[in-house]
Amino acid sequence: MAQDPKSVFAHFIVGNAASMTREEWETDISLAKTAHIDGFALNIAPQDSYTDDVLQVAYNAAAVMGNFTIFLSFDYLSGGPWPVDRVIQTIDRYKDSPAQFRYQGRPLVSTFEGVNNAQDWPSIKAATGCFFVPSWTSLRPQGISGVLDVVDGMFSWDAWAEGAQSKSTESDEAYMDVLGDKPYMMPASPWFYTNLPEWNKNWLWRGDDLWYDRWQQVIQLQPAMVQIITWNDYGEAHYIGPIHESGIPKDAADYVLGNPHDAWRAFLPRYIDAYKSNNASEQSIELELTTVTDPALKPNSNFACANVGPKTAKIHKTLDTITYWYKLNPSTAGDKGGTTGNNPDQGQPVLDPAEVSEDKVFMSILVEEPSDISVQIGQSPPTQLQAKAAGINHFSVPFNGQKGPVAMSVSRNGQTVVSTTGPEITDKCANGKINWNAYVGSSLDD
Template sequence: MRFLAGWSVVAFAALASCAPSAPLSRRDCTSKGIFAHYMIGEIFDKHTKKDIQDAMDLGLDAFALNINSLKSWATDTVEHLFKNADDLGFKLFFSFDFGPDNFGDPSEVVDYLKPFLSRPSYYAHNGKQLVTTFGGEQFDDGKISQFKSNVGGNVLFIPGLYNGAASADIFSKNPSYDGVFGWNSWPSSFSGNVETTAETTDDAVWAQAISNSSGKLRIAGLSPINFKHYAGQNWYRRGEQNLEVRMAALLKDQPDMIEIQTWNDAPESHYIGNIWDEPNTGNTEAQGWYKGFDHTGYQQVIKAFAKAWHTCESAENMVPTNGKSIQGAFWHHVLTVGGDCGADPKGKPDPLPAEDSVSGVVLAAKGSAGLVAVVNNGEKELGKLTLTEGYNSFKFDNLGAGKVQLEVWDGSTMVGGGYSNQTVQTSSNICNYNFQVVGFPG
């Protein structure tokens, strides 16, 4: 897809302007899906099975399969996924990619889609099979209405919109839309060093659109970062003050569904799952910034988030799922914002709304008291945080050269922590602003 001295602690943010009008029952929350966007490449059967098993272990309900071609390398992978999903009891649905140079018209995928809608593993919301997109703003409502009719009519069409300004009257222009998925889960690169909120993304506008139109649904995105640095594309959409505040905000906001962006989009740096070699074999340029940057550490927090989502709990009640007193993750860049990467012909993204900081989440078990998380960088302490039960988020500034570690102490006893396997540098041959992600306990 195209797509200061001292330290500070950033508390999680509330999306007050998008709060639900009435509390939801636990049964309602159980039926509210949480998905991960899954990029279709040439992926081996055994690897698609492993991805599904890992997603099920996290408590995810489905993969949204981003497909942009009907060539065999793509359709074979889709077959692997559906076969394994049928066998394992997992769900899948399509996200057709209508971005530039991909599918040019919804009619191109009608015949391909129809047989999958009756598969036991195809995801349905309230009895209707879900179909989503990446893009498609260019199609008028008549084209979408015809598409829905051609595939049988009983589908829920919720496009993922990213191009152009969000509009609160989207459904008056496009009544055939059954909802909207606001793809832009990060502030604009030109917004500066701002927190990810409903107002700095498109969420507030899409929430207003839902409120204006009876029966429409909203899928909200959740994504840790968006950094791309190849093929003529060089951008950074902010990871700081994002995941650690947005999880708590979405639990308060309660959209209809949540989609994690993404499971496996390594070239855009926003992945929480396995990155297999085979779909990226020819992409040696992108490998330069994601090889060695395992992001599965996010899963130490995502599992508790999915559980809280399905039980209508707030972030304060997100607790470790590992049976231990603590669990969590932290993340940071390995090149300082002002670092020298002049040998890289692409240079740094411009603008670059990144920060020299360490962000993260620590979950503390119920009954915990007196625990303190300490983050060190090289020979200096960046900051410490006294933990409360449940969800604790932080951002400590002044990251510099050296390795990063987080340790949690109960008095003089260390009860857990995590250690970066890469050293933060002030110079590099590549302008790499992907995140180093560390989950703990390992």
């Protein structure tokens, strides 16, 4: 059987969309399409009375917009497990929509957890004809072999590293190995921070370089599908879509409002196109690791920058663009708010959040040709870096105790070709508590 085309989706929390209008749905879909995202995975919980109304609007909007698909992701942790008959009814209601995503000719359906209800799915699949790709991440890759007769593929929620380290591909490779010929849907996420007392959630996992690193891993591993976590989960601070204030959960507004993440979509067309155009024998992106040492820093302090090779330029016309993200509060600026690095409820060791989330400015910068990069925090001496290849170059620069606005520029032959300034890094914390969320911006915003 011929393989289906690779696809990229964004996880969309329907519980945060109860007040969204048809026009807002169409705007969000348009923004996702511009980023080369193929569709939304609609997370739905059994207790929400508005679910069917929202799904109807979403499917209709996607059908009208065209070239954008949707599939259902049944949430088994929020509100408890779904009754079998209701799952069947919901799938049947939307599976013939022109906006329904199909894999191997069958309507794809997913879950968020629900391992304890695994044996519900043979009858659900028989009744609906769905292609079942759940996220049963609690099984870990080694547990998947016990459910291979139930699933048609698998989606992992394991998108973040545990502790003060970068995310590896170890779990992804384990999933792909166990699944064999069955499709793997790989997760990609830029950040994680949550502080929701009503849900007893208050921890962070390392974001930092994750958004850049993860897309290089996607391109390397070539999974059948990718799911971005998430489009609009404001409560966990990994949203890449616009902020709809009505969808922000109680208590999350303090760390969400004023912290846009839209610029994380700026390079998605390039990343997604590189992923789709690649294959196992020919990488369309080449990586070169260099190290640039800035004399203004203390000895042995380095900046690592990975340069995306010239083949990337074939994907889109290059236009010099700066994207950046960082916390607006240093890790010593105020009360840590009880936030832990890692989630102890998952048996993870508790770390100081300052150890997990580094005080750095992170930048992914697209250049048309090798260029000089300048970064200045407040009144500190500028840090000089080099983008050694055309394409996307990634850097990070430590705060080093400096505060103030962050000025960034790209120059060639002594002439500035693009510049931008991000908001100030400050010790002024809202309600005295450090905001562990990221501010994300771009020269395209200027």
